[in-house]
Amino acid sequence: MPKTTLLTTTIRVPTFIEDVCRNVMAHKHADVSWYIIGDRKTPPETGKHCDAVSEKFGISVTYVDLEAQRKRLYDFPELLEMVPENTPVRRLLWHFVAYLEGCETLVSVDDDNFVTDIDFVGSHQIVGTSPEIPLVSTERGWWNIYETLREERGIPVFPRGYPWGKRSYQPEQKSVEKRALSVIVNNGLVLEDPDQDAISRLFWPIRITGMDPEFEPNFGLTPGTWSAFNNQNTAFSREIIPAFYTPVSTGRNADIWTSFVICRLAEHVGGVISYGYPLVKQVRNPHNFWKDLEDEWINNQASDRFVELLRSIPLTEPTYLGALGELLMGCLERLNTIADLPQAHRNMMESFFREYLIWQKLFIGLKA
Structure with a gap:
């Protein structure tokens, strides 16, 4: 199997794939499948x-x-049950399949992301390597990665799901140091209309025109400094694929809660989440922002407590998959001791951890 696998779920004829394939050919990549x-x-x-x-x-x-999916995953009925038909995260099934087939770099691509002249695959192949890139750290342990983007009217923008209690509307005091650590995830940034909360979209439209050259082509967060990131225009190294799952039960912002899980694992193991290239332009598919707001409501309210819970669990396992199991079990146990948590928040967190555990257990015993 080629080393790099691209994955897309779509309910449209994916005409955008021609431009991506043209980019792949222009940059002479021969190790790609989609x-x-x-x-x-x-x-x-x-x-x-x-x-x-x-x-x-x-x-x-x-x-x-769908027929081919059922046939390929016949021996994994629990996986087919976890990711039901008619859900926007159907490509999660092929995270599992791609790993089984030996994928080294997995790239998740949305059908409303359009490539630029930047080497799309080559930029994402930063994962699994240890390049010397600027790493950002802050005393609070949070940094808004969108500070590296230029909004044409200077409107402050935060990634979708960034905890509201961690937001600062003044530039964050930060330290930047070039270091070479293993990159496990690369979140390519988005021009024009990047991912943000529905409540923000209801206030004003934004337009991103570029990226701060100081942070080009890529930068990362020092392990221990966190940010939200989504799963579009995002690459995963082989070692982190088994630890990445977005529970269907959590709804629209499941990928964001999963990004915080990955931040916690990276903090423990010592990996880096990088951001920047490849930049893509997003021409968003039609959305009902009021419906999106409803879908994000409980998750957004619960996120501050959720990240506090993640950070409260001590980890000892040396691998991402092992530490994931330790983290999920620890969170479930500690969740029962939190007395002042609204029931809707508790239910969402518990479902998230329990569903995620099923995914983690599927990978236990598989050949690395």
Whole structure:
């Protein structure tokens, strides 16, 4: 299997993949394959389109419809139950499959992200390496990565799900030091219309025109300094793939809570989450912001307590997968001792940890 695997879930014919494949060819990458993961609403002509693009560019682009998904994962019925049909996170199934097939770099791509001239695959192949890049740290242990983006009217922007109690509307005092640590996740940043909370979108539109050259092409956060990141235009090294799962039960912001789990694991093991290139332009698919706000409501209220809980659990296991199990079990145990937590917040956290544990256990015993 090629070393780098791209994954996309879509309910549209994925015409955007041509530009990505053109970028891959322009930068002479021969170690790339792409899985397009279908769902109930995916148009039937998607398969033919993927075949045509694959033939045109000489890149393996495989459409995986629902029948093929069930066949491939026949021996893992619990996984099919965890990630039901008609959900936007269907590509999680192929995180598991790609790992089984030997994937070294996994790149999650949304169908409303459009590539620039920047080397898309090459930039994401920073994961699994230890480049010397600027690492940011703060005394509070939080930093808004969107401070590196330029909004055309100077409107402050935070990543979707960034805990409200951790937000500062003045530039954060930070230390920046170049260091070489292992990069486990790379979150490519977004021009034009990046990911932010629905409540922010209801106030004003934003437009990102560029990135601060001081932090180009990539920067990272020192282990122990956290930020929210999503799972679009995001790459994962092989060692972190088993530890990344976004529980369906948590809804729209599950990927954000998972980003905090990854921050906790990176803090313990010593890995780095990097940000920056490849920059993509986002032309967002239609959204009902009021519905998005409703879907984010409980999660946003609970996030400050959630991250405090994560940080309260001591970890000793040396691997990401082992430390993940330790963290999830520790959080479930400590959750029972928190007396003043609203029941809706407690229920969401408990479901998140229990569902995540099922994923973690699927990887226990698999060949690394």
